[in-house]
Structures are given as structure tokens and as C-alpha cells.
Amino acid sequence: MQNYLEFNFKISPLQPWNEILMAELIEIGFDSFTEEIDGILGYIQKELFNEEELKALPLFENENVEITYTFEEMPNINWNEEWEKNFSPINIDDKVMIRAEFHESVPGMHEIIIQPKMSFGTGHHPTTHLMIQQMMDIDFNGKKVLDMGCGTSVLAIYAKQQGSGEVKAIDIDEWSVENSKENATRNGVELDIEQGTADNLGKENFDIILANINRNILISDIPVYVSVMNEGGKLLLSGLCFFDVDDILEVCRENGLELKKKLQREEWVSLLLEK
Structure with missing residues (x-):
């Protein structure tokens, strides 16, 4: 401990x-x-x-x-035990529920089941909530997806559940990687999970990239994301406060991305862009 x-x-x-x-x-x-x-x-x-x-x-x-x-x-x-005691289910627009195994299932709602360890991305933070809201309106069927800074891999799991083809999940934190593997098994989906950063990205291309990280890393890594995106591909960003948006959009425009949709929850913002 x-x-x-x-x-x-x-x-x-x-x-x-x-x-x-x-x-x-x-x-x-x-x-x-x-x-x-x-x-x-x-x-x-x-x-x-x-x-x-x-x-x-x-x-x-x-x-x-x-x-x-x-x-x-x-x-x-045991802080992980304390975290679990205080973990409550997350309801996103009465359509998607993120819950632990010890919570009751809710009929009619799409469910993502995670073990609530102390890794970022349990769904409680507004940015994760915004990402799921954006993803509800995206066609994932057969698409190749990348989840950068995956945390608990809630987003990667949801993408796979929505019909994605290959889904890669990357996080710099070893604990997050192990938790992601557990959560993928728990939800009966297959993910390609690895520890690292955008430096891990090689020649393979993606149709949809999900990046719920933070302003500084996004500004640094957006050119890398664009380099591994297929033409017409989608980039979904969050981890941004409202005052970060102009700086992020400037970098996106410089890299040939067009803003398609913006959502805001409290002070936090999610952007959907297209190449």
C-alpha cells in the first residue's frame, strides 16, 4: 500500500x-x-x-x-478499498450506465462495468461524461479506433461495444494499463492495450481517435494524431477547460482539422473534429 x-x-x-x-x-x-x-x-x-x-x-x-x-x-x-466504497454508478442521459459489479443492473440501459480503481476515467469526471455523449452520435461500426490516455478504458470498451473493429488503448500509467485489461475482460471485449505515449504510434492508421487527456499534451500530440488518421477520420478531444478551446482549435486548424461539434459540461469542453 x-x-x-x-x-x-x-x-x-x-x-x-x-x-x-x-x-x-x-x-x-x-x-x-x-x-x-x-x-x-x-x-x-x-x-x-x-x-x-x-x-x-x-x-x-x-x-x-x-x-x-x-x-x-x-x-x-488501503486507498483502493476506500475508493471502491465511495464509487457510485454514472448515468449518462439515461442511455449509458458506468457501474461496478457490486451495483445493480438497470433494465434498458447500455452498461459498461468497471472495477473502480484509482485510475482516471471512471466516468465521474465531466470530461469522460462528455466523451460518451459525443460517442453516442458516432458510427463506430467496423472502424479502427485509438483511445489515447485510456485510464480505465471506459471509452475504448464503449467503442468496441458499439461495433468497432480493432481498438487500441494506450496509457502512460502502468496501473491504468492493468486495470484496462481487467475491465476489457469484465466487459467481454478484446482490446489492444499497451503502456506508453503518442510516441508508440507508428505507421498504422485509425478511423477514430479518442483523446481525453489535458491541454498541454493535446497541443503537443495533435500533429501526431493527425499523422495516423485516415482521410475523413474523426478526432474526439476532451480534458479541456472552456478557456483552452481557442488554443486547441488553432492547432487543429493548422493540422487540417475541421470542428464538427462542441459540447460543454460545467467548465469542461469536448470537441469533435474531422480530417
Whole structure:
């Protein structure tokens, strides 16, 4: 079991900066959060924490928000067990449910069943919700699909369930890769899952690329995604706050992508683009 640090972030004003802070904290290794009345509690493995990285986050330089924090080391308990205790099913537009095996099935809803370990992408975050909403309107039948930064592989699993051909899922985190393999088996689908980054992408091409990551990685990797997309292929992006959209769209236009659909949930945005 890993030793964790608990950070108590006080944020003024709270909205929309609490969600934005969580997005930045995820980039430096924080993996779970609890929302408070005046801020958030954030958790990170002790061995991953670097205070210089924390202090260098862009939000700490933003004049529109004041953020202070304290932290303490947490008792050595089974955090994965605690995560499971607090995992609740996710209902997306009364059409798709993401649930654990210990939740009851709901008749008439499409289900994705996952083991709720502490990897990003359980469906609770608005960006995962937005990605599934976008995917509901896309024809996956026979398409070759890539899920970059797959987390629990919820998106890859859903794509396969919707009739995709080959589906590749890639994540930089070893825990996410192992959890993805478990979840693929749990849902009775076959995925090509590997650990890595966009550097893993070679000469194979894809019809649909799903990337729910974060602004900086997307800006860096969009040219790579385009290079492995078939003509007429679709790129579905999220992990973006509303103020990231202009920068992302500029990179997309430079790489020959056309915006087809934009969805927003709270401060978060998903973009569907076509080559």
C-alpha cells in the first residue's frame, strides 16, 4: 500500500477555479479529490510529490483567484478499498450506465462495468461524461479506433461495444494499463492495450481517435494524431477547460482539422473534429 499526502486547498472564489485546479493537479500526479465548501482536498502518493512542481502550476499565478494550501501525511490504509466504497454508478442521459459489479443492473440501459480503481476515467469526471455523449452520435461500426490516455478504458470498451473493429488503448500509467485489461475482460471485449505515449504510434492508421487527456499534451500530440488518421477520420478531444478551446482549435486548424461539434459540461469542453 502506498503512503498518501492529503492537501487541503482553500480557493477564493471557488468557481470555476476548483475544477481548473483539479485539472492542473492531475498533471503532476494527484489522483483523487473531494470537493469542500471552500475548496478541495487532493491526494497524491508521497513518493510522487514535488512541491516545486506544485508551486509552478499556472493557476497560482492567476490574479483572479487566491489559493492557499496545507498538507499532511495520511495513515497507511488501503486507498483502493476506500475508493471502491465511495464509487457510485454514472448515468449518462439515461442511455449509458458506468457501474461496478457490486451495483445493480438497470433494465434498458447500455452498461459498461468497471472495477473502480484509482485510475482516471471512471466516468465521474465531466470530461469522460462528455466523451460518451459525443460517442453516442458516432458510427463506430467496423472502424479502427485509438483511445489515447485510456485510464480505465471506459471509452475504448464503449467503442468496441458499439461495433468497432480493432481498438487500441494506450496509457502512460502502468496501473491504468492493468486495470484496462481487467475491465476489457469484465466487459467481454478484446482490446489492444499497451503502456506508453503518442510516441508508440507508428505507421498504422485509425478511423477514430479518442483523446481525453489535458491541454498541454493535446497541443503537443495533435500533429501526431493527425499523422495516423485516415482521410475523413474523426478526432474526439476532451480534458479541456472552456478557456483552452481557442488554443486547441488553432492547432487543429493548422493540422487540417475541421470542428464538427462542441459540447460543454460545467467548465469542461469536448470537441469533435474531422480530417
